[in-house]
Amino acid sequence: MTGGASNHVKSGGLRSIDPRPKLMLMVSASTACMLTGNIPHIAGILCVLILTLVVGGADMLVVLGRIRALLLLIAALFVIQTIFAGMDGLLLAAVLSLRLLVVVLAAAILLEGEIRDYLLALVQMKLPYELAFAVIVGLHFLPILRDEAVNIYCYMQLRGKDFKKLGIAKKLRAYSGLCLPILAGALRRAYETSIAMDLRGFRAMPGRTSMRRLSMRGTDVILTIFYPVIFIALGFIFVR
């Protein structure tokens, strides 16, 4: 792989793998767990994902930190489903929660890589580059919007709004006041960026070249084949 990791993340392990096996893992794992309702099968897929993270050298504490909020949401959904649907709902809740866990862990594996490499991989996989760029520009906006939200929050506090002392109703009203400038800023930014992209020649030509090129090594090819095969094999073992 020609594109290295950025200087603030550790390299090696999952990060040194080509993005395409990871994309294949994401697609095949989520498809397999949606097609099957068999708990051992989904649990098997989950085990493969956890093994991938561990063997791939991912820092499990960091991974758990990233998905903590989603884990809490899955746990809450499990409890609610069980309470309102009784014993019948317990199995359904288990299947639903395991499926969500698979999707969340597959996404966590995707996060062990560079966005720029996924863009390149998608383009090399012949996805129209306009679509691939729509994704990357959206992702590019996230930290900018986060910074803007923090700034507006600070400005409102500087102007005397103490969020901690507000009741729930007033807090909701105050947060709606926070959302509107962020939304307006996001729309304006999207408009300006689309103009700037055109001014930089975006879609000026029938295609585009690429300075970097990803090349798959033997391990990457094996992993790309391995994941769908193992998920299908698990289905044959558990679904009888």
Add this chain to the structure above:
Amino acid sequence: MKTDDHIFIETRNFSFSYPPTGKGTERRPALADINLAIEIGSITVLVGPSGCGKTTLCRCLTGAIPKLIKGTLTGEVYIGGREIAHDDAVTVGALSAQIGFVTQEPDHQIVMTAVEDDIAFGPENLMKPPAAIRSSVDAQISNMGLAGKAETNPSALSGGEKQRLALGGILAMNPEAMIFDEPMSNLDADGRTRFTRRIKELKSGGRTVVIVEHDFELFDFADRWVLMKDGRLICADAPANIPRSLLEDELWR
């Protein structure tokens, strides 16, 4: 009618109004009766108070107005001898190979998640060969003082670094003319010195440069200062020929 061979950018009787924001809210023209001819290889500085139409004029010269930003337009704009405002066959993307535009806000211009990818974005769009793009990107990273940050996410850069990145991204496209909209706004003293040096290099390389800048005294080496007020051109001449009283009294009164 074609322009003279030594003129690269020309506007003739050019006026533009943004669309009204609602019923009965007709806007005054953002630009009125602009006649401007910019020679190949010259440096022109647009000077005027905020809201006088400098940025709108720049957008017209890049084709963004009227191709992307609609409004009421009369008159003509010529780039390299070709009328662009009324010719539907001319696209903003195609013009980007001829005219580079560095916007006021680098955050609006930067689209990629790594410094080197963002500099490569323009040349890749123009389908330049990968090896040529790589050498151009490496040169810009070095020239813009971004060495060691090739793979850094631009969101982690300082305001000045972002400005330099935005500039490097346009320079890598190697256009014949470049328009800079308030390029000094985020630069420190060193960045300003580097920038003015780069402008002189562009001129000596035969590039046509248009700069919008409030701190226009930094560009006393420019070929022309063009003074604007209320969407109109007041005066266009060599900096030495423009009376300072005109700058102080007329523009900011």
